[in-house]
Amino acid sequence: MIHCKEPFSLYIxxxxxxxxxxxxxxxxxxxxxxPERNYTDALLRELEHYDNSDNWRGRTVQxxxxxxxxxxxxxxxxxxxxxxxxxxxxxxxxxxxxxLEANPGTVDGTNxxxxxxxxxxxxxxxxxxxxxxxxxxxxxxxxxxxxRKALDVVRQAGFADFSFDLIFxxxxxxxxxxxxDLNVALEYRPPHLSAYNLTFEEGxxxxxxxxxxxxxxxxxxxxxxxxELIEQTFFAAGLQRYEISxxxxxxxxxxxxxxxxxxxxxxxxxxxxxxYLRAASGxxxxxxxxxxxxxGRYMAAIADAGIAVTDREELDRxxxxxxxxxxxxxxxxxxxxxxxxxxxxKSPADFYPKIKIWIExxxxxxxxxxxxxxxRGLLLANSIFVEFM
Amino acid sequence: xxxxxxxxxxxxxxxxxxxxxxxxxxxxxxxxxxxxxRTDQILDSMDLERERGITIKASPVCLRYRARDGKEYxxxxxxxxxxxxxxxxxxxxxAACEGALLIVDAAQGVEAQTVANVHMALDHNLxxxxxxxxxxxxxxxPERVRKDIEDVIGLDASNAILAxxxxxxxxxxxxxxxxxxxxxxKGSIDDPLRALIIDCWFDPYHGAVVMMxxxxxxxxxxxRIRMMFSGxxxxxxxxxxxxxxxxxxxxxxxxxxxxxxxxxxxxxxxRIGDTITxxxxxxxxxxxxxxxxxxxxxxxxxxxxxxxxxxxxxALDKLRLNDSSFTFEPETSQALGFGFRCGFLGLLHMxxxxxxxxxxxxxxxxxxxxxxxxxxxxxxxxxxxxxxxxRLPAEGDIEQIEEPVxxxxxxLPQEFLGGVLGLxxxxxxxxxxxxxxxxxxxxxxxxLPLNEIVVDFYDRLKSVSRGYASMEYEMAGYRAADLVKxxxxxxxxxxxxxxxxxxxxxxxxxGRDLVQKMRExxxxxxxxxVxxxxxxxxxxxxxxVKALRKNVTAKCYGGDITRKRKLxxxxxxxxxxxxQVGKVEIPQExxxxxxxx
Numbered sequence: 005m006i007h008c009k010e011p012f013s014l015y016i017x018x019x020x021x022x023x024x025x026x027x028x029x030x031x032x033x034x035x036x037x038x039p040e041r042n043y044t045d046a047l048l049r050e051l052e053h054y055d056n057s058d059n060w061r062g063r064t065v066q067x068x069x070x071x072x073x074x075x076x077x078x079x080x081x082x083x084x085x086x087x088x089x090x091x092x093x094x095x096x097x098x099x100x101x102x103x104l105e106a107n108p109g110t111v112d113g114t115n116x117x118x119x120x121x122x123x124x125x126x127x128x129x130x131x132x133x134x135x136x137x138x139x140x141x142x143x144x145x146x147x148x149x150x151x152r153k154a155l156d157v158v159r160q161a162g163f164a165d166f167s168f169d170l171i172f173x174x175x176x177x178x179x180x181x182x183x184x185d186l187n188v189a190l191e192y193r194p195p196h197l198s199a200y201n202l203t204f205e206e207g208x209x210x211x212x213x214x215x216x217x218x219x220x221x222x223x224x225x226x227x228x229x230x231x232e233l234i235e236q237t238f239f240a241a242g243l244q245r246y247e248i249s250x251x252x253x254x255x256x257x258x259x260x261x262x263x264x265x266x267x268x269x270x271x272x273x274x275x276x277x278x279x280y281l282r283a284a285s286g287x288x289x290x291x292x293x294x295x296x297x298x299x300g301r302y303m304a305a306i307a308d309a310g311i312a313v314t315d316r317e318e319l320d321r322x323x324x325x326x327x328x329x330x331x332x333x334x335x336x337x338x339x340x341x342x343x344x345x346x347x348x349x350k351s352p353a354d355f356y357p358k359i360k361i362w363i364e365x366x367x368x369x370x371x372x373x374x375x376x377x378x379x380r381g382l383l384l385a386n387s388i389f390v391e392f393m
Numbered sequence: 394x395x396x397x398x399x400x401x402x403x404x405x406x407x408x409x410x411x412x413x414x415x416x417x418x419x420x421x422x423x424x425x426x427x428x429x430x431r432t433d434q435i436l437d438s439m440d441l442e443r444e445r446g447i448t449i450k451a452s453p454v455c456l457r458y459r460a461r462d463g464k465e466y467x468x469x470x471x472x473x474x475x476x477x478x479x480x481x482x483x484x485x486x487x488a489a490c491e492g493a494l495l496i497v498d499a500a501q502g503v504e505a506q507t508v509a510n511v512h513m514a515l516d517h518n519l520x521x522x523x524x525x526x527x528x529x530x531x532x533x534x535p536e537r538v539r540k541d542i543e544d545v546i547g548l549d550a551s552n553a554i555l556a557x558x559x560x561x562x563x564x565x566x567x568x569x570x571x572x573x574x575x576x577x578x579k580g581s582i583d584d585p586l587r588a589l590i591i592d593c594w595f596d597p598y599h600g601a602v603v604m605m606x607x608x609x610x611x612x613x614x615x616x617r618i619r620m621m622f623s624g625x626x627x628x629x630x631x632x633x634x635x636x637x638x639x640x641x642x643x644x645x646x647x648x649x650x651x652x653x654x655x656x657x658x659x660x661x662x663x664r665i666g667d668t669i670t671x672x673x674x675x676x677x678x679x680x681x682x683x684x685x686x687x688x689x690x691x692x693x694x695x696x697x698x699x700x701x702x703x704x705x706x707x708a709l710d711k712l713r714l715n716d717s718s719f720t721f722e723p724e725t726s727q728a729l730g731f732g733f734r735c736g737f738l739g740l741l742h743m744x745x746x747x748x749x750x751x752x753x754x755x756x757x758x759x760x761x762x763x764x765x766x767x768x769x770x771x772x773x774x775x776x777x778x779x780x781x782x783x784r785l786p787a788e789g790d791i792e793q794i795e796e797p798v799x800x801x802x803x804x805l806p807q808e809f810l811g812g813v814l815g816l817x818x819x820x821x822x823x824x825x826x827x828x829x830x831x832x833x834x835x836x837x838x839x840x841l842p843l844n845e846i847v848v849d850f851y852d853r854l855k856s857v858s859r860g861y862a863s864m865e866y867e868m869a870g871y872r873a874a875d876l877v878k879x880x881x882x883x884x885x886x887x888x889x890x891x892x893x894x895x896x897x898x899x900x901x902x903x904g905r906d907l908v909q910k911m912r913e914x915x916x917x918x919x920x921x922x923v924x925x926x927x928x929x930x931x932x933x934x935x936x937x938v939k940a941l942r943k944n945v946t947a948k949c950y951g952g953d954i955t956r957k958r959k960l961x962x963x964x965x966x967x968x969x970x971x972x973q974v975g976k977v978e979i980p981q982e983x984x985x986x987x988x989x990x
Contacts, residue, residue, distance in 0.1 A: 015952055200947040224943050231943075249947050270952060278952035292955050317955055327958060361976060365920065385945040386961070387919050393958070393965035 011066035011097060013263040016047060016086060017274030018075040019299045022109055026143045026213075027171075029205035031276035031297050032073045043274075043299060044082045046306040048089050050273050053310040055093035059281055060271055065094045067101040067260035070124075076106035080118025087123040101165075101259045103128055108154035109145035116161035126258075127158045128198075129168040134188040135181050138174050155192050165256065167196035172234065173227045174202050175219050182230050186237045195256035199234045200249050201227060228383065248334050248382055265331045275302035275312075289324030289347075292317045321348060325355055326392035333385065338376025358391050396648040400575045401469045401606065403486055405511055406496035407504035411526045415496060415558035415567075416454075416470060422564045423456040423468070425636050453591065453604055453650050455634040460572045468571055469634075469650035471591065471606075473510070479738065480513075480865055481686055482592070485666045487513055488682055489591050489606035489650065492520040492575030494567065495548070499525045499533035499555075502541040508804050509863035511546050522570050523553035529560045544833055545806065578608075578648030585676040586610030586618070588669040591650075593660050595714040599631070601657035604650075605669060608680060611646035617672040618655065621679040625662050626672045627655035661717040686718040688736025689797075689868075690743060690847045691780040693724060693761035693890060694750070695732030697972055697981060701756055702731050708754035709733060712746060719746055724781065728888045728974045729759060734781055740847055759972055761890040762987040765843045768795040768871050782892040785878050788929060794894075795871035797843040800825065803854070805862035807835050812857035820845035821874075821896060840869055844894070879904055879933075881911070881987070882925040883977050891987045897928075905934040910986040915979060917941040922977050 243251040276297035305312035332339030367381035406412035556563025668679035826838040881891035904926025
């Protein structure tokens with residue numbers, strides 16, 4: 005075993021939601037009564053396990069992310085207990101980013117100071133839209149007013165660092181509706197924003213509707229026009245696009261998400277959580293594993309064994325090199341060719357000769373040792389990523 | 394057994410008229426197979442045959458039947474293939490028989506496919522016994538069908554046997570009919586050996602198995618035999634009959650049907666229709682009718698994945714063991730890399746080989762446009778045989794191009810005459826004869842260019858005549874024609890594998906249809922794909938597949954990278970069925986389009 009002492013990121017999954025949105029394919033569950041206490045206990049128990057693991061013990065945590073589901077369904081005291089356990093188990097970096105995802109429908113104004121006191125220093129709010137019509141279409145439990153109020157509450161609670169999500173390219177959405185959303189969004193002067201093009205993910209009700217022809221996506225041209233409007237509007241407000249769907253003021257990007265794209269180690273705790281450890285052994289270039297997805301079975305497994313891992317995958321050189329690029333090239337700054345070469349023994353262009361064709365076709369460029377997708381290339385990212393497989 | 398107690402017969406039937414079921418009943422009735430052990434339709438052995446409902450290989454069976462006269466007879470059932478590509482094999486099977494059962498569906502009446510085979514049987518002087526099958530169906534109308542047989546085929550059907558193979562009705566009557574109505578074989582066991590090769594296939598343990606009909610003399614285990622056409626000499630190691638499983642016998646004499654094995658390594662060493670005689674005591678004359686089978690249609694087969702080249706070669710070697718009418722030799726294409734130029738009897742034969750390669754050998758293949766062999770005379774006086782359009786010399790160096798023509802005899806009901814004549818004219822045919830064969834039946838004889846036939850003539854003929862026209866053809870030499878090479882260019886580069894030789898008058902339409910079809914089949918890519926059809930430097934048609942502008946996953950975090958990667962891997966897997974030509978990925982289907990326009 006090689007002991008890697010670099011800092012890592014920690015992900016905590018809270019799988020419960022008040023209702024399930026028809027576009028969402030995340031591991032989220034709607035239950036009559038959320039077993040907050042038992043689930044929190046399971047998380048604490050699982051953390052204890054990794055505290056005793058050679059791969060993680062003693063390493064510094066650079067970011068913590070409470071994702072879901074809807075983490076704001078949990079009380080500040082539960083979040084506090086978890087954070088306390090983490091800080092006893094692992095040293096935290098002094099500026100450790102601690103994010104909690106919140107749903108405007110679960111914000112009653114009293115929780116946020118509590119999360120702040122518990123140690124959370126960044127909130128990510130699932131706004132999606134400020135248009136009543138689109139919120140209804142997206143199956144959100146909150147209203148436009150509640151969305152606005154949630155953002156006020158977050159700011160009043162003293163969270164200088166916050167972010168929220170918008171979804172665009174909804175069927176029937178107009179450029180004017182999008183523009184209205186963007187204008188409201190900027191009123192809150194967010195340091196960070198995510199804008200996602202709606203996708204019809206397999207297994208979701210939207211996917212079903214889409215396949216049966218009842219839902220129609222916008223045309224390619226409309227989607228591109230929207231993506232461009234977003235980029236220009238945000239750029240004018242000082243928010244730079246640093247990843248396919250993410251924008252931030254300088255220095256305000258999400259450290260936690262950057263870690264995924266930069267191929268850093270992360271430990272996932274909770275039902276269905278995923279973990280990644282680079283170059284663990286022998287000829288392999290990394291290991292990925294994930295937990296039992298069902299909260300009930302997750303809790304049972306933890307009670308039984310202290311861990312709940314169900315899937316594990318070792319990455320060989322080809323897979324690892326492919327991932328390195330398809331994750332890294334999501335970022336507008338791209339990947340360091342040298343970092344790639346030192347890890348895989350060849351430059352990206354030697355590993356994948358088609359890179360030369362893409363550079364000629366203005367889909368990619370290489371400057372100052374960084375290989376990146378151009379503006380056009382970002383729109384075709386998947387067509388390029390496929391070739392890394 | 395004396396010749397008087399042998400009957401050799403085949404069954405002629407349209408697809409679905411119940412040939413296989415009837416054969417099964419005959420096997421059961423004579424005790425060759427018990428009802429319990431039979432699987433459906435014993436005679437059709439290949440999966441492909443079952444799926445396509447056609448019999449490709451004849452599989453003879455020997456039945457022992459004690460007739461009502463108290464005597465035991467040996468009945469040899471020789472099955473026949475049922476497609477125009479295999480006309481010659483059918484003729485050899487029929488030549489081995491003295492009689493044929495004609496099966497007609499009591500509800501549907503006479504169908505086209507049977508007509509040509511009945512005529513061929515009559516040409517071979519076979520006694521034809523009509524059987525009206527499926528009389529149990531509510532829509533059965535035996536009397537109408539009886540009249541149909543008389544009107545359409547011109548055969549006396551007054552004593553046709555009424556049967557239902559499904560219900561087992563009429564089975565014994567059919568067996569009695571075979572015994573009483575079909576002549577017994579003639580020939581002398583004391584004459585020098587003459588046996589007709591009906592079929593030959595490869596057995597992994599025994600080498601080639603040769604199916605034959607003995608006409609004169611006899612052969613025994615240990616006999617030294619000579620193939621009269623090929624001249625090859627072998628020693629018979631095994632001799633036997635199928636009943637339906639193989640049963641060894643000590644000798645086979647005049648009139649009998651059976652198989653031999655003789656350590657023959659390749660099917661290609663034996664030729665269907667060749668005559669077997671004894672090496673030391675040869676017959677003076679071979680049996681009539683032998684024609685060496687030559688491939689008529691050529692196309693290139695290329696592995697989609699270059700790594701499968703060696704596997705493709707091995708698979709072709711294996712198929713060739715079993716099918717001597719198919720040929721291959723290595724060739725290279727700029728667009729497709731290494732592959733093979735293959736020769737087939739016809740398009741169906743080509744389809745069958747291609748499907749078997751993909752299915753039985755798990756290969757993914759690209760087939761280039763089918764072509765015939767052209768004879769090109771250069772201005773220098775040199776003559777070339779061209780079986781690949783790529784090798785056609787430059788236009789300025791060509792004195793003339795001649796194309797192979799066939800003489801086709803088409804039988805059809807009169808009501809379809811207009812449509813069929815129109816089709817023959819469209820296909821550049823020259824009319825030779827129109828003959829009325831009865832009040833409703835016509836036979837037309839046309840000379841047609843073979844390359845017009847290989848594309849879709851047979852399918853079109855069936856469609857304009859609602860299936861009632863039947864056709865047989867033979868080669869009728871070469872004829873000069875105004876032919877040009879039509880190229881397909883993708884983003885400016887000629888895709889050599891898609892070039893075809895066509896008549897100048899048709900080049901524009903073929904080019905336009907092909908380019909339009911390809912535009913539908915080539916998926917959008919990161920770059921615009923321009924597809925052009927050209928004759929030399931002249932562009933006759935152009936289409937473009939617009940560049941894909943957006944293909945991106947919005948969300949990629951939450952840590953489930955494996956799933957995102959697997960999604961990409963699946964897409965990559967899907968792309969394996971495409972061939973990269975320059976920057977462009979072309980799916981197999983687009984290459985196939987060149988075959989079908």
